[in-house]
Amino acid sequence: MPPVITEELFQRYLAGQATPAEAEAVAAWLAEPANQQLAQPWMHQHWEALAAAPTRVPLAAEEPDYDALLNSLHLKLGFGEPAPVAAPVWRRWAAAAALAGTAAVGGWLLTQRTPAAQEVATAYGEVHTIKLPDGSEATLNGHSTLRYAAGWVASKPREVWLDGEGYFSVKHQPNNQRFVVHTRAGFAVEVLGTKFTVYRRRDQARVVLLSGKVRVDFDDQQRPDVILKPGELLETRDAQPQAPVHKAVRTAPYAAWKDAKLVLEETSIAELATRLQDTYGVEVVVNSPALAERRMTGTVPVSDxxxxxxxxxxxxxxxxxxxxxxxxxxxxxxxxxxxxxRAN
Structure with missing residues (x-):
């Protein structure tokens, strides 16, 4: 009986650790179009791991050798020699999925063609402030990652790519140089000079503006941009991407974490449990439905x-x-x- 294709087996196959029988079973499974949608997020995870490994990123003046990159992908995926044009459908799809996975990492590898990239990642429970090349600052909450080019030029936008949660204090430039925060939530946040937070975890994303002015630019060009004013929030959920929430809020609960505080305003215990899991990487169990629905207001320290x-x-x-x-x-x-x- 052929093995059941699981994510664990698929990742071992990509890493070249599957047995010949397992590899044959995975190849046959990939040949079925119905299975390719399931395999695509697994391929993305594989590419996230590869992207996190040290690699040489072409300098701005260099043109990436895309043929060499594709051949390298084939070798990493265990395809051996570069695939010919008439390669079986599963190989052509897997190579395309690998390239799509690379682009899905916020465009951090091929599509952006940035100078040597910097990456800063925080551990669970860690808060870290980064001085960006233009003097702007980014503060990362626990379990978050920020990528950006080592140097920025005045003729191009200042761009960063965020996973997790970050607070940004952006310096205005005399030439009105754009500052763009890219996310995997289907939108980017563009600013000139301002303070704001960006959050992207699980199936939810939000932008909260503390001061200045930002524009939320959706990847879907059919959707109009949204301009935020100070004290406003824009929130989206993957399940309902066409129904963002845009409203006025009190900003303290959304930015207090950078000052080692947790501000709760009619926050349910269930939501608090999710925050603790995302920030500290520990499972949190609420032992009764009634307690999960209970809401709390107050400020508590989060030093550890x-x-x-x-x-x-x-x-x-x-x-x-x-x-x-x-x-x-x-x-x-x-x-x-x-x-x-309590007073903040």
Whole structure:
């Protein structure tokens, strides 16, 4: 019986670690068009891993050798010699998917053709501020990555590519040089001089403007750009990309993390659990539906996870238990008295 094609087997196949029988089964599976949509995100994950490895990125004055790049892709995928024009459909698709995966990494490899790239990544629970080539600053929340060129020229936009969550303080340039934050959420954020946050995790993305002016430019050219004013939010979800939320908000809850604070405003415990998982990389379990729906308002420190959990327990009348690599949130006996919001 041929093996079941799983993501784990597919990744071993790409890494050249599959047995001959497994490799044959994967090749046959890829030949079926119905399976290619499932395999595409697996291919993207493979390319994200390859993109994270040290590579030589062509300088701006150089033209990438696309034939050599494609041949290199074939070799990395275990295809041996460069595939001829009449290659089987699964090979042609896999090479195309690999190239598409490269472009999907925010255009960070082939399509942007940037000078030598810089990449900064934060660990879970880490906050780090980066001085960009023009003197602007980017602050990354935990489990986030920022890529940008080592040097910027005045005749081209200043561009960065963000995964996760970042706060930007952008310097205005005398020549009104554009500053663009690219995301994988189907839009880019363009500014001149301003302060704002960009968030992209799970199936959700948002931009919150603290000061200045930004334009959200959707990849879908049929959708009009959105201009944000200070104190406004734009939020999208992958499940409903055509229905973004654009509204006025209080900005403190969205930017307080850079100052080691967690600001909650009618925030549900379920949403808090998601924030903790994304920022600290630990599973958070809420032990009852009623507790998951409970909402909290207040400000607690986030200098480290233990301090945060202690503050949550004392402020919001709940219990946080560490067990087997996860955190369990549960109700404490007695009535809960929501704490008043503290000054930020």
């Amino acid at each position: 996870l233990e301090v945060l959990l202690q503050a949550l327990q004392e402020t919001f009348h709940l219990k946080a238990t560490r067990e087997a690599g996860r955190i369990v949130l549960s109700e404490l006996p007695g009535p809960a008295h929501p704490a008043p919001a």
